[in-house]
Amino acid sequence: MTTGLTCTVNTCINHCDGYCSLHSINIGGHQAMMKDETFCRSFAQRPEGAQNSTNFCAANPHMSIKCSVEGCAYYKNGRCKAENVIVSGGSADAMQDTLCDTFTMR
Numbered sequence: 001m002t003t004g005l006t007c008t009v010n011t012c013i014n015h016c017d018g019y020c021s022l023h024s025i026n027i028g029g030h031q032a033m034m035k036d037e038t039f040c041r042s043f044a045q046r047p048e049g050a051q052n053s054t055n056f057c058a059a060n061p062h063m064s065i066k067c068s069v070e071g072c073a074y075y076k077n078g079r080c081k082a083e084n085v086i087v088s089g090g091s092a093d094a095m096q097d098t099l100c101d102t103f104t105m106r
């Protein structure tokens, strides 16, 4: 299934005007009990001084999300079954600073 994905991590090289430009992302945090313990494994920091890619990126608002957060109510067989997911972490400079805002304890 595909999930609607919005993202606020504007320091990520894949960020595109409130969305992600990747075909698929991977959310980690195997033993997470709260959303702060989850993170976007697909995060890659935009090199310092690089332009925000908003003007020439291609947003991908729906995608298949791989996930290892087994304690989340939306987790099923290594995938996310939520209709919509928000990834946050405004000024993240490492993947651990990002999180899945949609995480809900099972």
Ligand code: SF4
Pocket: 007, 008, 009, 012, 013, 014, 015, 016, 019, 020, 021, 022, 025, 040, 041, 042, 043, 044, 087, 098
């Ligand atoms: S943090 Fe994750 S969801 Fe957000 S733009 Fe980067 S790769 Fe995509």
Ligand code: SF4
Pocket: 027, 038, 065, 066, 067, 068, 069, 072, 073, 074, 075, 076, 079, 080, 081, 082, 085, 100, 101, 102, 103, 104
């Ligand atoms: S909502 Fe839950 S299952 Fe979906 S990506 Fe976030 S942590 Fe993983």
